[in-house]
Amino acid sequence: MFERLFRKHETYLLIIIIVYSIVVTSVNKSFMSFENLFDIIRGSAGMGILAMGVLVALLSGGIDVSFTAVAISGGYISVRLIMATGWSNLFMAFLISCVVGIAFGTINGLIISYFKLPTLITTLGTLNAFHGILTTFVGTESVNAREMPECFVRFGSAKIIKLANDQGGTYGLSVFLIPLIAVIILTWFILRFTMLGRGIFAIGSNRESAVRAGFNIKAIQMFIYAYIGFLAGVMGVVAVSEVRWVNPVYLVGTELTVIAAVVIGGTKLTGGSGTILGTILGVGIVRILYNTLVLLGLSAAWNNFFVGIIIIASVAITSYRNKLKAYRSLTFRV
Amino acid sequence: MSNEFLKVENVSKSYVGVKALDHVSMTVEKGKVHCLVGENGSGKSTLIKAIAGVIPIDDGEIIINGKPYTHLRAIDSIREGIQVIYQDLSLFPNLTIAENISLNQMVERRKKLLKWSEVRSFALSELDKIGISLSVDDLVEDLSMANRQIVAIVRALTQGTRLIFMDEPTTALTKKEIDSLFSIIMDLKEQGISTVFVSHKLSEVLEIAEKIAVLRDGKIVGEFDTAELDTDKLVYHMTGKKIEHTTFEYKGREEEAGPLLEVKNLTKRGNYEDISFELHEGEIMGITGLLGSGRTELALSLFGLNSPDSGKININGKRVHINSPREAVRLGISYVPEDRHHQGLFLDQSIGNNIIVTVLRRLLNRLSFISELKKTAFIDKYARELRIKTPSLGAPVDSLSGGNQQRVVIAKWLATDPKILILDGPTVGIDIASKGEIHNMITDLAGKGIGIIIISDEIPEVFHNCNRVMIMRDGKKIVEVDPKSTSEEELYETVKKKAAAAGRY
Numbered sequence: 065m066f067e068r069l070f071r072k073h074e075t076y077l078l079i080i081i082i083v084y085s086i087v088v089t090s091v092n093k094s095f096m097s098f099e100n101l102f103d104i105i106r107g108s109a110g111m112g113i114l115a116m117g118v119l120v121a122l123l124s125g126g127i128d129v130s131f132t133a134v135a136i137s138g139g140y141i142s143v144r145l146i147m148a149t150g151w152s153n154l155f156m157a158f159l160i161s162c163v164v165g166i167a168f169g170t171i172n173g174l175i176i177s178y179f180k181l182p183t184l185i186t187t188l189g190t191l192n193a194f195h196g197i198l199t200t201f202v203g204t205e206s207v208n209a210r211e212m213p214e215c216f217v218r219f220g221s222a223k224i225i226k227l228a229n230d231q232g233g234t235y236g237l238s239v240f241l242i243p244l245i246a247v248i249i250l251t252w253f254i255l256r257f258t259m260l261g262r263g264i265f266a267i268g269s270n271r272e273s274a275v276r277a278g279f280n281i282k283a284i285q286m287f288i289y290a291y292i293g294f295l296a297g298v299m300g301v302v303a304v305s306e307v308r309w310v311n312p313v314y315l316v317g318t319e320l321t322v323i324a325a326v327v328i329g330g331t332k333l334t335g336g337s338g339t340i341l342g343t344i345l346g347v348g349i350v351r352i353l354y355n356t357l358v359l360l361g362l363s364a365a366w367n368n369f370f371v372g373i374i375i376i377a378s379v380a381i382t383s384y385r386n387k388l389k390a391y392r393s394l395t396f397r398v
Numbered sequence: 399m400s401n402e403f404l405k406v407e408n409v410s411k412s413y414v415g416v417k418a419l420d421h422v423s424m425t426v427e428k429g430k431v432h433c434l435v436g437e438n439g440s441g442k443s444t445l446i447k448a449i450a451g452v453i454p455i456d457d458g459e460i461i462i463n464g465k466p467y468t469h470l471r472a473i474d475s476i477r478e479g480i481q482v483i484y485q486d487l488s489l490f491p492n493l494t495i496a497e498n499i500s501l502n503q504m505v506e507r508r509k510k511l512l513k514w515s516e517v518r519s520f521a522l523s524e525l526d527k528i529g530i531s532l533s534v535d536d537l538v539e540d541l542s543m544a545n546r547q548i549v550a551i552v553r554a555l556t557q558g559t560r561l562i563f564m565d566e567p568t569t570a571l572t573k574k575e576i577d578s579l580f581s582i583i584m585d586l587k588e589q590g591i592s593t594v595f596v597s598h599k600l601s602e603v604l605e606i607a608e609k610i611a612v613l614r615d616g617k618i619v620g621e622f623d624t625a626e627l628d629t630d631k632l633v634y635h636m637t638g639k640k641i642e643h644t645t646f647e648y649k650g651r652e653e654e655a656g657p658l659l660e661v662k663n664l665t666k667r668g669n670y671e672d673i674s675f676e677l678h679e680g681e682i683m684g685i686t687g688l689l690g691s692g693r694t695e696l697a698l699s700l701f702g703l704n705s706p707d708s709g710k711i712n713i714n715g716k717r718v719h720i721n722s723p724r725e726a727v728r729l730g731i732s733y734v735p736e737d738r739h740h741q742g743l744f745l746d747q748s749i750g751n752n753i754i755v756t757v758l759r760r761l762l763n764r765l766s767f768i769s770e771l772k773k774t775a776f777i778d779k780y781a782r783e784l785r786i787k788t789p790s791l792g793a794p795v796d797s798l799s800g801g802n803q804q805r806v807v808i809a810k811w812l813a814t815d816p817k818i819l820i821l822d823g824p825t826v827g828i829d830i831a832s833k834g835e836i837h838n839m840i841t842d843l844a845g846k847g848i849g850i851i852i853i854s855d856e857i858p859e860v861f862h863n864c865n866r867v868m869i870m871r872d873g874k875k876i877v878e879v880d881p882k883s884t885s886e887e888e889l890y891e892t893v894k895k896k897a898a899a900a901g902r903y
Contacts, residue, residue: 269491277488278502
């Protein structure tokens with residue numbers, strides 16, 4: 065039983081997190097506090113939601129790099145529209161953002177499934193196109209904390225649990241946890257319990273076989289990219305509420321970090337293989353790194369360096385194990 | 399009341415100017431075992447894919463159970479009860495056995511949600527019907543070839559199947575497993591399920607089929623009752639030519655010459671044990687045996703890719719340790735691999751580049767750049783000598799037919815001027831005409847003094863082309879036989895008998 069556990073990628077990730085946490089705590093005790101933990105969770109929600117989308121894309125053997133542009137479009141349009149119409153209502157905020165997200169996602173889906181263009185090139189193109197549409201047609205003005213509609217501000221500071229700290233201030237577990245958990249459960253359900261989800265795995269595992277088995281490839285791909293758009297829409301609202309400031313240049317440029325987190329979680333870039341738990345742990349590792357480097361006395365500039373090292377280490381370990389397997393069975397196919 | 403289950407009527411399909419199927423008509427009767435034969439490039443795969451609805455046809459009709467289709471989709475074909483087991487098995491390597499077996503069913507039944515307990519129990523019950531037990535939670539990518547075949551067959555046999563296509567199902571199976579497969583096909587026949595069996599191995603085709611359809615260059619040459627045909631007639635229909643069997647004549651060794659290659663008590667745990675043999679210049683030694691006998695593992699040890707645990711290897715009397723392919727080449731050993739596509743060729747590189755890749759150092763000019771002049775001369779020489787048929791040597795090598803691809807691999811290794819040439823499954827999946835030409839090429843090379851080892855499953859191949867055959871089983875050398883002192887059937891029996899004697903059957 066233990067052997068099976070140690071063959072799983074997720075086990076190693078968990079070990080890394082635990083060991084790292086112990087190391088950090090020994091240097092700076094404030095790491096292991098509820099306040100810090102809640103802070104990490106609040107900061108991880110956005111990346112976690114997007115990571116679920118990236119996971120789905122990678123599982124199908126494709127990739128989507130346009131989700132940040134979709135997310136910021138959703139968030140920005142939602143803010144500006146609510147400012148313009150005065151409908152300060154969180155439900156409206158999500159609705160607008162998700163509609164924008166699904167619309168953009170569907171465009172991706174159409175190009176990929178009907179024109180059969182490669183996913184990386186397509187979404188690289190739409191990343192720029194969507195962003196361009198946003199800045200050209202909607203505007204480039206920032207919206208700061210004072211101007212931000214109330215619904216966003218309240219969402220950003222709402223807490224599920226409120227506690228008091230030693231300095232007399234309050235902290236708490238952000239409500240961001242709710243959309244994060246909802247998205248995780250929804251994605252998990254789709255991937256594990258629906259034929260649609262198994263179809264996603266099938267396409268990523270062996271596309272030709274999926275065609276031969278009668279899966280509707282076009283429909284499944286349309287769903288994948290529209291779903292990512294939907295998730296990006298959700299994240300857009302979370303992101304603008306988190307920093308209480310929005311400007312079209314925000315978020316775009318962080319795609320690779322999200323993808324890195326998913327890859328660290330053990331998802332293969334070639335498709336067909338990856339888990340929700342792994343993705344959560346991958347996001348966890350990246351966010352904990354961001355959170356703690358400062359506590360360890362290193363400037364935040366080291367963030368990317370360490371994330372890079374973990375990506376290389378994580379992929380190297382998996383590659384090495386595959387290579388050993390290939391050499392032992394004398395197939396030499398790596 | 400028709401006893402025709404499937405009728406293909408005047409179906410044509412073209413790909414960019416090449417007519418893959420030219421007014422093809424074929425019938426499959428209910429509960430009968432049919433075979434479809436044809437060379438590589440004859441259109442077999444295209445026909446199967448058209449019937450499976452995976453590719454659209456340009457012209458003609460596919461009538462399934464009386465229902466005509468001009469635009470057949472994969473899901474339609476499946477719903478009508480047609481299942482195809484492709485040569486690559488079309489499994490999902492990252493998914494479990496249970497899923498692979500159950501997925502087709504679930505797609506076909508338009509299910510939206512999954513119940514994992516159902517998936518597992520379904521898979522278990524289907525495996526039970528064939529009388530095989532596998533751990534259904536294992537990933538398919540971790541399975542052996544034979545087990546993957548079983549999963550593919552079980553998947554195809556789910557309810558409602560009326561016709562199964564099996565494309566080259568026996569390439570990776572042992573004789574025992576092939577017999578099991580044949581008995582499964584007979585069971586299917588009793589249940590009224592038709593089978594269309596596609597194979598290159600004519601002996602198998604003649605053994606199992608009731609009716610044989612022959613495809614040549616995209617056209618159906620004829621549909622015959624098996625009783626009307628024998629191997630020679632079949633080959634004639636497939637190729638349009640009569641093929642001659644030439645037998646290799648060993649010149650005999652010179653008086654004083656010692657062995658070119660001596661292998662003494664070579665052992666590698668888990669692969670082979672205590673192997674000893676000699677190879678002289680100009681000899682062609684065959685190594686044969688059932689799957690899993692350790693032949694390829696032994697060959698890889700001679701090529702530096704599978705270091706033996708103990709034993710000696712001598713070349714021209716001198717002891718050698720072969721630790722890498724580079725060293726093997728330096729010692730004059732070349733190995734033409736079993737898996738042409740993944741181990742023998744750089745598929746998206748040009749034919750020319752594939753040929754010169756082993757000898758780049760010899761093509762340098764004074765500035766240490768590759769000399770175009772030398773390169774072209776070299777490529778042309780080998781393309782000519784090995785008769786590689788192509789409109790252009792700059793074309794990517796995956797545009798070539800199997801037979802021509804194999805010539806490229808052989809050319810690449812001949813370029814290194816080997817003294818010992820090991821060929822592992824040199825004519826697997828190659829059409830009959832090319833097979834003969836490659837065999838002639840090999841015997842010519844032996845005439846030039848190269849020591850050759852042919853590793854093969856096909857008894858006729860080693861029988862006609864070797865002056866000595868070594869039979870291996872379960873990693874041990876069983877016996878060395880001189881083909882002249884026996885017959886093809888006897889050799890076949892010996893390979894089987896040694897296995898039987900050990901209680902393998």
